[in-house]
Amino acid sequence: MRDTAKFGTSDKRGRERTSSDPYLSEGSMKEPAICRSCHAVYIHKRWQIDPASSATMISRPDIHMTVCPACQKTAENYPEGILTLRGDYFQAHEKEIRNILENEENRVYAKNPLSRIMSMTQKNGQVVIETTDAKLAERLGRTLQKAHSGELQIDWSGDPVICRATWERSV
Ligand SMILES: [Zn+2]
Structure with a gap:
């Protein structure tokens, strides 16, 4: 199990009545991106975990620092x-x-x-x-x-x- 600090709360459930995952924003994610919490990398429209590529990606000048949907859910205590x-x-x-x-x-x-x-x-x-x-x-x-x-x-x-x-x- 990964240990992530909990901070803040927000009610994503009450935000919009859709059947889709409110944490997956379609089309708006800039890439390449890296999660500052778990170092998952977002590239080619998907999140991947690979310590070797995270280490290379983090030094790229065009990298976007972000928080991945899984770390957001964990931080906001939003289990699915x-x-x-x-x-x-x-x-x-x-x-x-x-x-x-x-x-x-x-x-x-x-x-x-x-x-x-x-x-x-x-x-x-x-x-x-x-x-x-x-x-x-x-x-x-x-x-x-x-x-x-x-x-x-x-x-x-x-x-x-x-x-x-x-x-x-x-x-
Ligand atoms: Zn993450």
Whole structure:
């Protein structure tokens, strides 16, 4: 999980009623650009993560410094996916489960650097994982179910659409 400082809040949900991601501005992004927070690079109309190219890009005179949509969502606490883990089984297998989720996140992140776990918090005996990308929450839930069985419920709703997945296993 990446550690990003949280600052400021704004209500992007109330801004416009569209089904599209309010953080992806179409056509207005100047390139090449680099995210000052995670160093993802925006080039050829897509965000990419590659430490070698970030190091070269950052010294280019025409580079635009910006904050990528994933870092904006994290900073403003705007998750598009929420995976909740419930049941005593988690406590007994916490380390294993965290590893599975982190490995899967890394696999997804390598292909799409805007798809990340924003936060993982434990309260009232359950774990809540927030993701910048809705599909990631579903994917993590399915990966966990494949490896550890349990019950998985997935709900896509809202506008913009948010994926709420709940995985539960008691014994
Ligand atoms: Zn970023």
